[in-house]
Amino acid sequence: MSLSSERLAAMAAGALAAAVLAVLYAPVVIGALFSVIEVTRNGIDWGGFSLAWYGKLWQNQSILDAVRTTLVVSACSVSLAIVLSIALALYVEWEGAIGRRLIELVVYLPFLLPPIVTGLSLLIFFANLGISRGVATIVIGHSVFVLAVLYRLVLTRLQSLPATLFEASADLGATRWQTLRHVLWPQLRSAVATGAILAFTLSFDETLISVFLAGDATTLPLRLWAMMRVGFTPEINALVTLVLLFSIALAIIVSLRMKPEGEMEE
Numbered sequence: 609m610s611l612s613s614e615r616l617a618a619m620a621a622g623a624l625a626a627a628v629l630a631v632l633y634a635p636v637v638i639g640a641l642f643s644v645i646e647v648t649r650n651g652i653d654w655g656g657f658s659l660a661w662y663g664k665l666w667q668n669q670s671i672l673d674a675v676r677t678t679l680v681v682s683a684c685s686v687s688l689a690i691v692l693s694i695a696l697a698l699y700v701e702w703e704g705a706i707g708r709r710l711i712e713l714v715v716y717l718p719f720l721l722p723p724i725v726t727g728l729s730l731l732i733f734f735a736n737l738g739i740s741r742g743v744a745t746i747v748i749g750h751s752v753f754v755l756a757v758l759y760r761l762v763l764t765r766l767q768s769l770p771a772t773l774f775e776a777s778a779d780l781g782a783t784r785w786q787t788l789r790h791v792l793w794p795q796l797r798s799a800v801a802t803g804a805i806l807a808f809t810l811s812f813d814e815t816l817i818s819v820f821l822a823g824d825a826t827t828l829p830l831r832l833w834a835m836m837r838v839g840f841t842p843e844i845n846a847l848v849t850l851v852l853l854f855s856i857a858l859a860i861i862v863s864l865r866m867k868p869e870g871e872m873e874e
Contacts, residue, residue, distance in 0.1 A: 636849075640845070640849040642845045643661055643662070643845035643846040643848075661842040661843050661845070662850075664843055664846075665843060665846050665850070668843075671828075674828045674830070678829070680743065681746050681811065682811040684747045684751075685746075685747050685750035685807070685811045686754065686804050689754050690758055690804060692755055692758075692759075693759040693800075693803070694762055694796065694800070697766050698766070700763065701763070701767065718752045718753055718755070719753060719754075719757070720756075723814070723815075723817050726749070726817055727816050727819060727821060728820055730745070730748070730817070730821060731821060734821070740823060741821055741823030741825075742823045742824065742825050745821040745822075746817075746818055746821045746822055746827065749817045749818070749820075750811040750818075753810065753811070753814060753817055754807035754811055757806055757810065758800070758803040761802060761803040762800060765795065765796055765799035766792075766796065773791060774787060777790075777791045805861055809855055809858040812854070812858075813829060813851070813855055814829065815833065818830055819833075828851065832844070832848065832851070835847070
């Protein structure tokens with residue numbers, strides 16, 4: 609009886625998991641399907657497979673401009689967050705550091721708060737300073753948002769390093785810059801790369817913060833939002849499919865890089 613009950617429980621859990629996955633991913637599959645299958649008033653034309661809508665996306669200059677802006681914003685945001693995360697992690701791990709808890713609160717709070725709160729707070733901040741909204745404000749907003757991810761990974765990697773590593777470098781006469789460049793950076797490089805990919809994914813898909821800080825600039829999520837307001841078309845389905853595929857690819861890369869080294873070798 610116990611074995612049968614366990615089997616039934618496992619089957620029920622599997623069925624529930626399958627139902628949840630179906631609910632989550634069915635819209636994605638349907639959107640991708642309708643990006644290559646034509647839907648008419650008479651129904652679905654299953655024999656009308658075509659990549660024409662993907663070609664129209666490539667010819668749509670407004671979408672290409674939005675993609676270019678999004679890539680620039682994400683690259684600049686991640687670069688700025690990398691520098692800040694390394695500097696803050698080194699300071700927090702320094703023996704004479706003051707206000708460690710306050711620094712971590714400032715770093716983590718924008719990521720933990722709802723994006724609408726973070727975006728509105730930054731909007732008020734820039735408005736009080738008289739700074740016009742645009743690409744620069746989006747970059748700052750995204751940097752504040754993704755900083756927590758990079759900071760956590762860099763700090764965890766830094767804390768795992770033995771103190772004797774730095775002591776040996778100092779005994780051999782290396783300056784702080786030489787220690788950072790030749791000893792510390794090679795150890796942090798993998799954590800920074802993983803955090804950068806994850807932060808790039810978050811920045812690339814971020815919408816709510818961009819809504820408050822964009823001004824006249826348009827990122828790809830904002831362009832997609834504007835297209836959806838006038839109704840769903842195969843062009844939107846094609847754009848959504850490409851964005852999802854890109855995001856999934858980055859997520860897979862992050863998951864592979866975060867595996868233990870021994871497991872990856874196997």
